[in-house]
Amino acid sequence: MCTRFLWSSQGSPGRGHVLVGRSMDWYQDTGTVLAVRPRGVTRESTPNLPDDPRPFSWTSAYGSVVALMYGEAVVDGVNEAGLQVSGLYLSESDYGRRNPDRPGLELFSAIQCLLDRFDTVEAAVGWLVDSDVQLIGMDVGEKPGTGHIAIADPGGDSAIVEFIDGRTSVHHGSEYTVMANSPVYEEQLELQRQYPAHGGDQPLPGGVDSPDRFARAAYYSAMLPNTSDPREATAYAFSVIRNASAPFGTADEHRPNISTTRWRTVTDCTERRYFFESTTSPNVVWIELSQLDLAEGGPERRLDLVNEPDRVGNVSGEFVAV
Structure with missing residues (x-):
């Protein structure tokens, strides 16, 4: 479930426009x-x-635009x-038993915390590795929301952060551009090397399993x-993430980690522009962060695309205070 990639539009990291495409795949409408x-x-x-014994708290240094699941x-x-x-689903995630001596950060809030506090991948990764904060798992809908995190910045830097056996595992560098779900990231990289453009000669797979979407x-x-x-x-970015999506009807009970793509985003980190595309709407909307207060x-302020799905184009001025 879910795919993410990072791409710099003039060939090398940070040159031209730096864009991130991601799909959100889930078992029900989000x-x-x-x-x-x-x-x-x-x-x-x-x-x-x-009732958590030691919650972590912070104050936002940066404003942001976010997608709120449910x-x-x-x-x-x-x-x-x-x-x-x-944040993408990873069934192998294990944040460890809750240690009451460490500040706790629920997965619910982890992405917002990073957006609020950091301006570069390096700074965000440094804090995740060096701080004593412990991530806490959560349920999303009726399923465990165990996940891993991808981070990108306008310089083309990238990081994939996983939590395995209670420990933080980080792949940090502009070469780590693609991410899907299972298996854990190191194994995904091994699978990638089997296919064209990365040294392999195996035919490109067309399925919706995580390794197939990763390869495409x-x-x-x-x-x-x-x-x-x-x-x-x-x-260009939309063309790739659409190709790595899972159509309706491809999920079944025998493959619990395969779900339908519900929406996609493309972020232009260079221009601070955020695109959102629902698979149940023919329209793409976008937000210009430069136009926001x-x-x-x-x-x-919020934009309700659930009850008002026919919005289209630049919706920066259509958010309503809550």
């Missing part, structure tokens, strides 16, 4: 709404765990510095032509 969140907001890190859980977004963060995203993003035009770059003291 009821996702978009939110604009300003600077200067203090957040509690365990909103679903009021109207609550932050699973994707970009901040005003161009830092982009995505890696291959097609590596084959994209260079461009300096932001419109073309966005179209993210000043401290402002309200959170």
Whole structure:
């Protein structure tokens, strides 16, 4: 479930427009709404765990646009510095037994925490590795929301962060551009080397299993032509993530980790522009962060694409305060 890739439009990391494409695959409709969140907001890190012995808290230094799964859980977004963060499902995730001596950060809030506090991949990764904060798993809908995290910035830097056997595993560098779900990331990289554009000679797979989607995203993003035009770059990114999606009808009870693609996003980290495409709507909407008021003291604002699915184009001015 879910695929993510990072691409720089002029061939080398950070050159041209730096874009991230991701799909959200899930077993049911996600009821996702978009939110604009300003600077200067203090957040509690365990909103679903009021009895947690030691919650972590912070105040947002950066404003952001985020996608809220079920109207609550932050699973994707970009901040005003161009830092982009995505959360993808990983069944192998294990955050370890809750240690009450460590500050707790519920997965529900982890992506928002990174968007609020950091402007580069390096800074975000450094904090995840060096801090004593412990991630806490959560249920999303009726299923465990165990996941891993992908981070990108306008310089073309990238990181894939997993939590295996209670430990943080990080692949940090501009070469780590593609991510899907199972198996764990090191094994995904081994699978990638079997296919064209990465040294292998196996035919490109066409299925919807995680390794198949990973291979297609890696291959097609590596084959994209260079461009300096932001419109073309966005179209190229959408063409790849759509190709790595899972059509309706492909999920079944015998493959619980395969789900239908519910929506896709493309983020232009360079331009601070965030595109959202629902698979049940013919329209693409986008937000220009440069057109948003993210000043401290402002309200959170939301855009309800669940009850108003026919919106189209630049919706930066259509968010409503909550």
